[in-house]
Amino acid sequence: MTSMPTTNLSKAKRPDVKVLLVEDNKGDARLISLLLEEIYGSGFELTLANTCSLALHLANNEKFDVALIDYNLPDGLGIELIRFFSKEDLAVPAILLTGHSERAIDLDAMNAGAADFLSKNNLQATQLERAIRYSVQRHSIEQELRRSKEELMRRNLQLDTAKAQLEAQTNNMMQLTEHLAQSELSEKTVYIIPQDTDQRLQELTEHCQICVWHVTNEGKTRYLNPAMIALLEIDLSASHSASDFLSFFTVDSRPEAECEFSKWQRGIGSTFESAIVSARSGKTKRLVLSGSPLAAEGGTSLDLLVTAVDITERRRIEASTREQARQDPLTGLLNRNALQEQLSQAQANANRAGHSVALLCLDLDHFKIVNDTQGHPFGDELLKLVAKRLKASVRETDCVARLGGDEFVVILNHLDSNDSAAIPAQVIIDKLSEPFCINGETVFTGTSIGIATFPDDSDTPEDLLKKADMALYRSKEVSRGGYEFFDHSILENLLRTRELEPALRQAITRNELHLMYQPQVCISGGEVVGVEALIRWESREKGALSPNEFIPLAESTGLIVPIGEWVLREACTQLREWHDEGWTELKMAVNVSVVQLKRESFIETVTTILNETGVSPRSLVLEVTESGIMDNVERATQILGALSSMGIGIALDDFGTGFASLTLLKEFPVEQIKIDRSFVSNMETDVESATIVSATIMLGHKLGLRVIGEGVETTRQLEFLRNEDCEEAQGYLFSKPMCSDDLVEWMQGCDTNKPAYFPEVVASQIS
Numbered sequence: 001m002t003s004m005p006t007t008n009l010s011k012a013k014r015p016d017v018k019v020l021l022v023e024d025n026k027g028d029a030r031l032i033s034l035l036l037e038e039i040y041g042s043g044f045e046l047t048l049a050n051t052c053s054l055a056l057h058l059a060n061n062e063k064f065d066v067a068l069i070d071y072n073l074p075d076g077l078g079i080e081l082i083r084f085f086s087k088e089d090l091a092v093p094a095i096l097l098t099g100h101s102e103r104a105i106d107l108d109a110m111n112a113g114a115a116d117f118l119s120k121n122n123l124q125a126t127q128l129e130r131a132i133r134y135s136v137q138r139h140s141i142e143q144e145l146r147r148s149k150e151e152l153m154r155r156n157l158q159l160d161t162a163k164a165q166l167e168a169q170t171n172n173m174m175q176l177t178e179h180l181a182q183s184e185l186s187e188k189t190v191y192i193i194p195q196d197t198d199q200r201l202q203e204l205t206e207h208c209q210i211c212v213w214h215v216t217n218e219g220k221t222r223y224l225n226p227a228m229i230a231l232l233e234i235d236l237s238a239s240h241s242a243s244d245f246l247s248f249f250t251v252d253s254r255p256e257a258e259c260e261f262s263k264w265q266r267g268i269g270s271t272f273e274s275a276i277v278s279a280r281s282g283k284t285k286r287l288v289l290s291g292s293p294l295a296a297e298g299g300t301s302l303d304l305l306v307t308a309v310d311i312t313e314r315r316r317i318e319a320s321t322r323e324q325a326r327q328d329p330l331t332g333l334l335n336r337n338a339l340q341e342q343l344s345q346a347q348a349n350a351n352r353a354g355h356s357v358a359l360l361c362l363d364l365d366h367f368k369i370v371n372d373t374q375g376h377p378f379g380d381e382l383l384k385l386v387a388k389r390l391k392a393s394v395r396e397t398d399c400v401a402r403l404g405g406d407e408f409v410v411i412l413n414h415l416d417s418n419d420s421a422a423i424p425a426q427v428i429i430d431k432l433s434e435p436f437c438i439n440g441e442t443v444f445t446g447t448s449i450g451i452a453t454f455p456d457d458s459d460t461p462e463d464l465l466k467k468a469d470m471a472l473y474r475s476k477e478v479s480r481g482g483y484e485f486f487d488h489s490i491l492e493n494l495l496r497t498r499e500l501e502p503a504l505r506q507a508i509t510r511n512e513l514h515l516m517y518q519p520q521v522c523i524s525g526g527e528v529v530g531v532e533a534l535i536r537w538e539s540r541e542k543g544a545l546s547p548n549e550f551i552p553l554a555e556s557t558g559l560i561v562p563i564g565e566w567v568l569r570e571a572c573t574q575l576r577e578w579h580d581e582g583w584t585e586l587k588m589a590v591n592v593s594v595v596q597l598k599r600e601s602f603i604e605t606v607t608t609i610l611n612e613t614g615v616s617p618r619s620l621v622l623e624v625t626e627s628g629i630m631d632n633v634e635r636a637t638q639i640l641g642a643l644s645s646m647g648i649g650i651a652l653d654d655f656g657t658g659f660a661s662l663t664l665l666k667e668f669p670v671e672q673i674k675i676d677r678s679f680v681s682n683m684e685t686d687v688e689s690a691t692i693v694s695a696t697i698m699l700g701h702k703l704g705l706r707v708i709g710e711g712v713e714t715t716r717q718l719e720f721l722r723n724e725d726c727e728e729a730q731g732y733l734f735s736k737p738m739c740s741d742d743l744v745e746w747m748q749g750c751d752t753n754k755p756a757y758f759p760e761v762v763a764s765q766i767s
Contacts, residue, residue, distance in 0.1 A: 016043035071098035086113030093139035211308040264291035331387035334401035343461040358421035360410040361468040367406040449483035516737035530587035533571040572613040617647035644669035677711025
């Protein structure tokens, strides 16, 4: 593929951010441009490159604030480009974009040097803005750390140079000492350099920054230069012997200092680092001290020349640099780099002591919704509070780290058994489920936890982190708000998912997909008022596969877009046939994925299919989930509003299982809510489920919405819904999903003098 010239998709005189987008798909590039425009308005500049080689050329010749890099490029992988950026030390943070959602790719990207990882299939403006903001901030901190390190190296070089100069000038000092030794000692302890001393030597000792102290062989101070006097903050009117000088050293440092002084007095020169406390201010300072024996008058005994260099600031910078390199700037927790070190150390200790280590991966429920509705500063405050609760929930011997975003990791050390990790995991879940108060507002969140253990699950930090992450996603799927230990079935499922992806890509062209239809009936009269189209996959190699298995895969890979378009076209084509056969009042309900709602072309796709099949918009109902809509409230409002204005019905599926349900009902153009089957199936035995069903029906009626109960399997469930004035029902009590021919036969078997009643046995049971 020939590299196209770079394209500035949007420019401003002084852009808030300059973005390098490495993407060969024009549609995806356009989507990124629109998202950036939504975030920054006109305050950004986007430069497009469609190959790795062109991106490298641009990064070497222009300055960008951030690079957004696609995973698959015509001349290589985006990860390799990021790795090259890191090795070449190009001053631009890189964010990897991909159509996949495998956590292994995420970890590989981070190990390659990526600042963040985003899935294009689920990408929204808020996600992109946050990733860019954190990446730029993190890069700025890293640059500052680099400058600090360079400054530290410069100071070290200066120190080394000063030491070399000191050694070179030792002979000159010897000459000075001979002058001093020949003069008589007066009552004053500190001597001024005699006037007849060489002018150059006088200037050297009086004005150099290196501290100088001369002690006679009797332990009396003969000379202190101004730098040493300022360092020690001593009183010149008092005498200062060698033993007095030792009193300046801190309690911890004094034994070593005494040992070194003893060497010096025996004529053995040496250098060591130590700590002293200044006389007046009481400040602790770090010094590098050197002792050199000097021949005294007559050469029969030795004087001592002590030099010192103040390295307090140097050590402070070193400590600060080390701390910043290991610390998450927002929460103060350990960062990803420090986590790797801590985990390696924990594993080494566990090997020696014969105990276990558990690694807990967790993130926050509904954190994105909090960010979208309350703003990023509010979200940042929530992350800080979560960090504090995590620290308070574990022992001092355990470690807590933040990987980025709302992802946290806990290392539990010194466990007697793997099962011991369950107790602190539950403590963390309970603590994070308690309300948070931020700026006077109360917010609730929660967490799910994945647990992997050493040595049973893995013996390397990287692999242990991957497996804990796999367990986290299993936990979210199985029981949100709980914890799951890693087991090999998780890995087997992941491998199966990878095997399914290429087969799913071919499913449409190989005609392996088909639709089944489940009737939706009017409870009061028994009429069939609509059907829900349900997709099925009969793979040639793997046989029949459950939608629960392949729909999440389709969403994570972006395949849900062509599959969803096929479902909509197939369903509308079938509905057109039924209308032509006389079932003119029948409506078709089709499920829509959140991924489809994010596509710019979704409204156009729906319009095209309706025009092609001749189906009236009023005969089509699109079912969307609560959680799917809340994933991007603003975008969903625009799309669903446009579809509703066309006359298309909007139904809220799985109602009651999502977040902020009342907000949804007020804000979105919903005309029907579907009570989730989990509540309907449990309402005969569970009082809370029955209460939720009753309250949902009442709430729907208050808002002028129709209500349909899903998963109806018994006449008692149907009777309950009927007594609560629920309008419609759907479930195995009436019919399992059927092919189109069987559905027609089923409807024809009902009372044909009325518009398709229940089968007689059901009608008699509820009459």
